[in-house]
C-alpha cells in the first residue's frame with residue numbers, strides 16, 4: 001500500500017527543507033518511494049493520505065558512539081576535573097563491585113528504549129562484553145556493534161586479536177539467530193594510549209567482509225597527548241597500576257593523528273571518536289583521510305577533558321557524526337540534547353550541518369545506506385516532531401530547542 005504523507009516540513013538532509021512537502025511510503029516494504037515539494041505533486045497513485053501539516057519529518061537520528069554495556073553505571077561516576085581521575089573512578093565502580101549480569105543487560109535494554117523514545121534509529125555501540133548484543137538484536141536499531149579490545153603490551157597483540165575475532169563471530173551468530181539484518185558486528189581498538197600498535201592495526205580495518213568499519217577513541221584528553229609524545233604522565237601511571245605496563249611499548253613521539261597515519265589505519269570506514277584536543281592542522285589532515293570524526297561533547301566535559309572545537313571541526317571539511325558516549329559520562333542518550341550542547345558551543349555552525357552530522361554523517365560512517373536521509377530507498381521509520389506554532393526555522397528549532405521529545409512519534413507507527 002502506498003501512503004502519501006503531507007508534512008508541514010520535510011527535512012531530507014541531502015536536499016533543502018521542503019515546506020508543505022509530500023512523501024510517498026510503501027508500507028509493505030517499509031521504505032520511502034518518493035519525496036517532493038507541493039509545487040511538484042506526486043504522479044503516483046496513493047491508497048491513503050496522512051495529514052501531518054503541523055509536523056516536521058526528519059530521518060531517524062544516528063548515535064555513532066555509545067557503550068550500552070555501561071548503562072548500569074548511570075549516575076554512579078560523577079563529573080571529574082581530570083580525565084584520568086574520571087577513568088579511575090569509572091573502573092573502580094565497574095570492576096570494584098561488579099553488577100549482576102542481569103542488571104547490566106536490563107540497563108542496556110532500558111537505555112535502548114530511551115534511545116528509541118528520543119528519535120534514535122542508528123547506533124555505533126562499543127562493547128568489550130556480550131552484554132548489549134541480545135538487547136540490540138531485539139531492538140529497532142540499525143548499525144554496528146563493535147567488539148572493543150585493548151592491551152598495551154606488544155606481546156599480547158596476537159592473542160587479543162584472536163580472542164576479539166572469536167567474540168565478533170559470536171555476535172554475528174547471535175544477530176543471525178535473531179534474524180536481525182539491521183545490525184552488523186565489527187571490532188574496534190580502544191585508544192592509542194591503551195592499545196598496542198599491532199593490535200590497533202589488526203582491529204582498525206573492521207570485520208571484513210561483513211562491514212569494514214571500525215572505531216577508535218582519539219585525542220580525548222591532554223594526558224593522552226603527553227603519553228603519546230613522551231611515554232610519561234598520568235596515563236603511564238594508570239597503565240602501570242592496571243598491570244598493563246611492561247616497558248616494551250615504544251613511545252610514538254608524535255601527535256594522535258600523525259600516529260594513526262604512521263600505522264596506516266586512517267580510512268573512510270574509521271570512526272575517530274572525540275578529537276577534543278585536535279588542532280586545526282590535525283583536523284584538516286584527518287579530514288583528508290575520509291575518516292569520520294564523532295563528537296561527544298557532553299561526555300568530554302563530564303570526564304574533565306574539555307570540549308572540542310566544534311566550529312573548527314566543521315570548518316575542516318571532514319565527515320562529522322555525533323555520539324553521546326555512555327551513561328557513565330552523560331546524563332542521557334538523547335541526541336536532541338546532544339545537538340543542543342553543540343549549538344551552545346558553536347552558534348556559528350549552520351543548523352543544517354549539525355542535523356546532517358546527527359543523521360547522514362553517522363549513517364555513512366556506519367555503512368547504513370537506508371538511514372540518514374528522506375529519499376527513495378530510505379527507511380520509512382522517520383522521526384515526526386511538532387514544533388510550537390511560532391517556529392519558522394525548523395532546522396534551528398530541532399538543534400537548539402527540541403530536547404524535550406514528549407511530542408516525538410515514529411512515522412511508521414502513524415502509517
Ligand SMILES: [Zn+2]
Pocket residue numbers: 065066067126217273325326
Ligand atoms: Zn567511548
